[in-house]
Amino acid sequence: MAKYLGARFARCHETGITTRSISTMAEDDDLAQSLETHRKYLQRYAQFHLRDPSLAEDAVQDTLVAALSQRDRFQGRSQLRTWLTGILKHKVIDLMRSRDRALPPDAFSLDQDNNSAExxxxxxxxxxxxxxxxxxxxxxxxxxxxxxxxxxxxxxMSRRDALVYSMREVMGLSSEEICKKIEITTTNLHVILFRARQSLRTCISKNWFGTQHD
Amino acid sequence: MIHRLIYPCEQAAKLSSRAMEQALTMPERVRLRLHLMMCERCTNFSRQIEFLRRASRKIPEVLENDAD
Incomplete structure (x- = not known):
């Protein structure tokens, strides 16, 4: 990744970056280095949601490139990691969405008459x-x-349910944002969240609260 | 009359979950509260999904502390 970013900078240098001050270039290098220190965290975050190391790597790479190209928007208003995670969330959601589109459409159909959480x-x-x-x-x-x-x-859980649950509870998106982003109705959202909560609750009850552990 | 107040656990559980997403109407709130007052199972359910929300929101922190 560092190599990749390096190449990106090299390209920038060829295309008229000479007009920029030395200090700005130094800041770019600092930013690239800072980004690198957050890479492992971002990779874990992406992997947690995507469960696919190479897809997670793609999400992280896209995030770092986006962060560099939008560096002007980052004015130290928030922690760098928070800002990067904010970008990564959307990359992760987009990647999951495009992966899921490859599945047959009925794979995610919601049976409104039979949604009582299995x-x-x-x-x-x-x-x-x-x-x-x-x-x-x-x-x-x-x-x-x-x-x-x-x-x-x-x-x-199904990937779809896990994504919706994570968007809401891990990424902290609002119900409205989720419905808009993945094009579902509020009713569908409530059905999915209920099913996800019930599934997670049952599984954790059985495998943690119902068992002896250290 | 009592049957109109006490609705099945399935409805109460769904209401508990929806209450985490949007404000319930006044009648919904009253009926849910009545149900929970009388039903330990649904009270457990409600507490558990709220616990899961607290747990899930801690995930970024947990990933941060993960050993590489």
Missing amino acids: GAFDAGGNWVDPPADWGKPDAALEASQFWRVYQECCQR
């Missing part, structure tokens, strides 16, 4: 497997093993 309820609307008390769950947030369980549970 048999969580009986015909009368009662819990089939009633949610048990998790006690004080927040202690789990400090356990690294918990996060492995969390990730594995996320992977049990």
Whole structure:
């Protein structure tokens, strides 16, 4: 990546960058170096969502290139990492969207009549497997093993549900942004989020709160 | 009368989830609260999905602290 950015700078130098001051060029080098220090984090972030190392690499590369070309917009208003993550989010979503478009259209169709989270309820609307008390769950947030369980549970959802859930809960996009970005109705969004929450809850209940762990 | 107030857990659970996305109407809020007052299962559900939101929002921090 550093090599790639270097080549990009070289091209800039050929195309009339001589008019720019030495200090600006030094700033460019500083920025390129700073970007490099965030690369591993960005790679982990992209990999978490995309579950595909080479696609994640693409997202990160696109992000770093975009960051360099929009460097004027970054005025130290926020942390560099926050700014980069903001760009990366959208690259990740775009990549997932284009990957998902390659699947048959009915792969994601929502059955409005049968959306009760895969048999969580009986015909009368009662819990089939009633949610048990998790006690004080927040202690789990400090356990690294918990996060492995969390990730594995996320992977049990369909890619589509996992993406929508992550956009909302991990990336922190608003409901409106998500509906607009991936072109679904608010009702669909609520159905997907409910299904995702129910799936994640059941899986974590079974694999963390229902088991003994250190 | 009581049946009009106590609706199935499925509806209560969906309302709990939707309440995290948008403000419920006054009747929805009242009915959900009544249901939760009487139903431990749905109270657990509601607390669990709120916990999952807290957990999910911590993911960036967790990725940050991951050893390379």
